[in-house]
Amino acid sequence: MKKIQIINGPNLNLLGKREPTVYGNTSFENYLEELRAGCPQCEIIYYQSNVEGELINKIHEVGFEYDGIILNAGAYTHTSIALHDAIKAVETPVVEVHISNVHTRESFRHISMISAACKGVILGFGLDSYRLAIESFL
Ligand code: DQA
Numbered sequence: 707m708k709k710i711q712i713i714n715g716p717n718l719n720l721l722g723k724r725e726p727t728v729y730g731n732t733s734f735e736n737y738l739e740e741l742r743a744g745c746p747q748c749e750i751i752y753y754q755s756n757v758e759g760e761l762i763n764k765i766h767e768v769g770f771e772y773d774g775i776i777l778n779a780g781a782y783t784h785t786s787i788a789l790h791d792a793i794k795a796v797e798t799p800v801v802e803v804h805i806s807n808v809h810t811r812e813s814f815r816h817i818s819m820i821s822a823a824c825k826g827v828i829l830g831f832g833l834d835s836y837r838l839a840i841e842s843f844l
Contacts, residue, residue, distance in 0.1 A: 707749050709772040710843055711798075712738075712836065713764055714754040715780035721805075721833075728806050730832055737833045745840055758782055762792040769796025774843035776836060778803045783818050793823035801839040804829035 714734060717724060722733035734754070742750050751772075753764050761779065768775065775798050779789055783802070793800045800823070807830030808815040821827050826842060828835045 708747065708774065708843060709749050709751065709768075710774045710776065710840060711764070711768045711772050712750060712752045712776045712778075713761055714752075714778050715758075715761055715782050716756040718778060718780055719754050719756065730805070732833060734833075737836070741837060741840070744837065745844075747844070748840065750840070758786060758788065762788055765789075765792045765796055765800070769798045769800075772798050774798060774840075775800040776803050776839040777801070777820070777824070778805070778836075779820060783808075783820055784814055786819050790819050790823045793820060799825040799843075801825055801842055802827040802829075803835045803839050805832055805835055806830060 718734065721729055722731055738750070738752055755761055755764070761782065765775065777800050779786065782789055802818065802820055802824040828838045831838060
C-alpha cells in the first residue's frame with residue numbers, strides 16, 4: 707500500500723465556495739472521497755493549512771517515511787523559498803499541483819519558487835490534477 711500525503715496550502719480550505727469559476731464547486735472533502743475510491747492501492751492522507759510554517763512542518767514530518775507528497779502550496783508557490791528548501795530537505799518525492807492553469811492568469815502566478823525542487827508539476831486540470839499526480843506515483 708503506497709502512502710501518499712496531500713498537502714493543501716492557503717485558502718484551499720474554501721474550495722467549493724472560493725471563486726467557483728476558477729476552482730469549481732466541489733469541496734476538497736467531497737473530492738477526496740472520490741479520489742480514495744478510485745485508488746484502493748494507496749492510502750491517501752490529507753492535510754490543509756493556511757500557515758506557511760505548518761506546511762513546512764508537515765513536509766518534514768512525512769518526508770522521510772511516505773512514498774509521495776502532493777503539494778498545492780496555493781499562493782506560497784509564488785513566494786516561498788522556505789517551502790523550496792523544505793522540499794529539497796526531505797527524501798520523499800514531491801509533485802507540485804495546481805487546480806487552475808496559472809500560466810493563463812496574472813503574471814505573478816507564472817513564477818513558482820518550488821517547481822525546481824519538485825519531481826514534477828501538474829496544473830490546469832481542475833481537481834483532476836490531484837488524481838494525475840497520484841498516477842505519477844503508481
Ligand atoms: C492555485 C494557484 C495559485 O496561484 C493560487 O494562489 C491558489 C491556488 C491553484 O490550485 O490553481 O491558491 O495553487
